[in-house]
Amino acid sequence: MRKIKLTRANKSILLKALAPYYYQEREFGHSTQEVGKLILKIDSLPADKRASFSAEEIHLMRITINRLRNERLSKGQYTDAADDMLLKLF
Numbered sequence: 001m002r003k004i005k006l007t008r009a010n011k012s013i014l015l016k017a018l019a020p021y022y023y024q025e026r027e028f029g030h031s032t033q034e035v036g037k038l039i040l041k042i043d044s045l046p047a048d049k050r051a052s053f054s055a056e057e058i059h060l061m062r063i064t065i066n067r068l069r070n071e072r073l074s075k076g077q078y079t080d081a082a083d084d085m086l087l088k089l090f
Helices: 008-027 033-044 056-074 082-089
Strands: 003-006 049-053
Touching: 003 008, 003 056, 003 082, 008 033, 008 056, 008 082, 033 056, 049 056, 056 082
Parallel strands: none
Antiparallel strands: 003 049
């Protein structure tokens, strides 16, 4: 377990990154239980508090945030918030 402090902006970025992944996995018929639990966990956490995450949860967050960042880069959009969140996860 690793503790990470989540600001309001980082919570928002995580939820924006995880939601499309959840729906994509659901569309393919894959299990969405772990992603769904992580979304609910992040959503229920108060901002600016430290929360513990497992290695699997952190791995899932890294993958989905990196996808969101790459999507934004391909569209020429601003990525500093996603970059900041990725740095917190390393």
